[in-house]
Amino acid sequence: MSKRLGILAFALFFFGGCYETGMRGVESLAGVYNAPPKVRVLIAKSVGPEQKIEIRSQGPFVIYEASQSVTLLKGANLPAGRLSVTDEGVKLGEKLLAKGRIVIDGKEQGYIGVNDRLFRGMVMVIPEGDGKYSLINVLDLETYLRGVIPSEMPKDWPEDALRAQTIASRTWTLFQIKTHAKNPYDVTKDIFSQVYGGASVESETTDQAIDDTRGVILLYQKQLYESYYHSCCGGHTANVLTVWPKYEYIVPSLQGVKDPYCAMTPYSSWRISFTKAQIVSAFQKAFPGADFSSLQEIVPLEVGPSGHASKVRLMMAKGNTEISADGLRKFLGVQSIQSHQMLTLRSTRFSVVREGDNFWLSGKGNGHGVGLCQWGTREMALKKKGVQEILAHYYPASKLWRIY
Numbered sequence: 001m002s003k004r005l006g007i008l009a010f011a012l013f014f015f016g017g018c019y020e021t022g023m024r025g026v027e028s029l030a031g032v033y034n035a036p037p038k039v040r041v042l043i044a045k046s047v048g049p050e051q052k053i054e055i056r057s058q059g060p061f062v063i064y065e066a067s068q069s070v071t072l073l074k075g076a077n078l079p080a081g082r083l084s085v086t087d088e089g090v091k092l093g094e095k096l097l098a099k100g101r102i103v104i105d106g107k108e109q110g111y112i113g114v115n116d117r118l119f120r121g122m123v124m125v126i127p128e129g130d131g132k133y134s135l136i137n138v139l140d141l142e143t144y145l146r147g148v149i150p151s152e153m154p155k156d157w158p159e160d161a162l163r164a165q166t167i168a169s170r171t172w173t174l175f176q177i178k179t180h181a182k183n184p185y186d187v188t189k190d191i192f193s194q195v196y197g198g199a200s201v202e203s204e205t206t207d208q209a210i211d212d213t214r215g216v217i218l219l220y221q222k223q224l225y226e227s228y229y230h231s232c233c234g235g236h237t238a239n240v241l242t243v244w245p246k247y248e249y250i251v252p253s254l255q256g257v258k259d260p261y262c263a264m265t266p267y268s269s270w271r272i273s274f275t276k277a278q279i280v281s282a283f284q285k286a287f288p289g290a291d292f293s294s295l296q297e298i299v300p301l302e303v304g305p306s307g308h309a310s311k312v313r314l315m316m317a318k319g320n321t322e323i324s325a326d327g328l329r330k331f332l333g334v335q336s337i338q339s340h341q342m343l344t345l346r347s348t349r350f351s352v353v354r355e356g357d358n359f360w361l362s363g364k365g366n367g368h369g370v371g372l373c374q375w376g377t378r379e380m381a382l383k384k385k386g387v388q389e390i391l392a393h394y395y396p397a398s399k400l401w402r403i404y
Contacts, residue, residue, distance in 0.1 A: 023163075023216055023387070026400045033404040036141040036215070037177055041196055042185040043114060044135040046128060049084065053135070055092060056080040058118060059110030063092075066101035066124060073097065080113065083125065085133045090125055101126050103138075111199055112137075119198040120146075126184070136185050137198070141177070142210060144196070145169060149206040151195035152229075153374055158381035161374075162209035164390040167400070168372045169194060171217040171227040174403075178224065213387075215404040218395055220253045227395060230367025231374050232267040233259050233306070234349055237394065238369030242304035243326055243348065253395040254370055256306045261383075262376035267366035270346055274332065276357045283314070286331040294318050298352045298359060300325065307349040308369050326368065371395065 047053055057078035064071045073095075081093030089099040104112050104123045111118040114135065121139025128134060145166060149155075153165045172194070173187065180186045187193035218227050228240070240247050240254040262268055276295060283292040294317035300309035301322065309325040323331075325348035332345045350363030372394040380390045388400060 028402045039144040040185040041137040042188045046132045049131040054080040055083045056113035060107045062105045065098045085127045117198045118200045146202045147198045150201045150203045151197040155203040155205045160387040161377045161381035163387040166209045168227045168229045175226045215402045218398045225251045228371035232366040233373040234364025236306035238306045238308040252397045259376045261379040265375035271362045273358045273360045282331045
């Protein structure tokens with residue numbers, strides 16, 4: 001998940017309500033939303049002429065101009081055709097559709113296929129010049145979550161773990177919607193937002209968790225905040241200001257808590273090595289023109305109570321450089337594991353020992369460490385802790401509200 005700054009004031013008017021399905025006693029906020037808001041998901045960025053993306057539909061579809069809503073093509077079960085942008089405009093196969101942006105709408109019963117993935121809602125094609133274009137999937141928040149929850153948490157995990165994950169994801173997404181209104185999209189489909197697999201990954205268990213918690217979010221004193229979550233904290237979640245020191249608002253719900261529930265879970269502790277050449281190469285790509293060839297040591301700095309570092313010092317014969325610890329994770333690269341992306345350096349809770357040309361990093365946890373710990377959530381649910389107790393543990397001082 002990516003970091004955003006600030007915190008938003010939310011609605012102040014409410015009325016009491018009791019909902020029996022999954023979320024007993026959750027009150028409703030009046031005057032917020034009558035229905036789930038739309039989410040804009042970047043699913044392909046700056047696709048060039050050398051790249052191949054095929055578009056199809058499963059079921060009914062309508063293609064129209066985004067600016068004028070002029071219908072260009074409609075029908076059912078659109079056969080696969082290669083999408084391209086030329087000087088003439090947007091083309092599907094050999095058919096020229098329009099000069100500017102177009103929208104491919106699967107309507108309520110249809111799906112839009114983008115290569116091997118199916119997506120609900122609409123897919124917008126945005127030409128960018130030089131034959132490049134981006135694709136944005138537009139759909140409502142609840143439908144979007146159907147492609148997120150099974151991508152972020154195993155669908156066979158306990159029901160209350162899935163419900164807690166759903167509420168955290170819904171809250172985090174709503175924050176992005178509220179803060180990105182002037183941007184082309186709200187979220188991306190990868191680990192730098194939330195992993196989103198579209199309709200292709202939907203499952204009955206995660207759909208049920210979404211239905212059970214429909215419209216329920218977390219607020220701190222009726223304020224919306226980014227309810228971060230991560231895989232495993234290693235025994236203590238991190239303070240948001242330790243991981244991202246420039247975060248503008250100190251949210252009590254994101255100050256970090258001791259977490260005995262994830263102590264014996266996967267990634268609670270780990271050890272990994274990098275060669276000096278690997279590290280130098282990664283830094284050269286991140287900072288073109290800088291010289292890291294004399295790297296000698298890597299030292300974590302400003303370590304918080306959770307054990308997570310804010311910064312690291314790169315000690316070199318020609319002078320030292322300090323970078324953010326979170327940046328170190330990103331600079332050391334992304335690897336693909338079973339089609340999911342994850343950062344090679346699992347967390348910023350680590351120590352470093354150099355042995356010759358190898359740097360051994362030993363640490364705890366997997367992810368940035370802020371907010372809900374997914375493996376800890378699983379253990380809490382297995383111990384029969386309810387969804388509200390789970391969320392109160394990871395987001396202290398927050399309260400659940402239903403907004404539609």
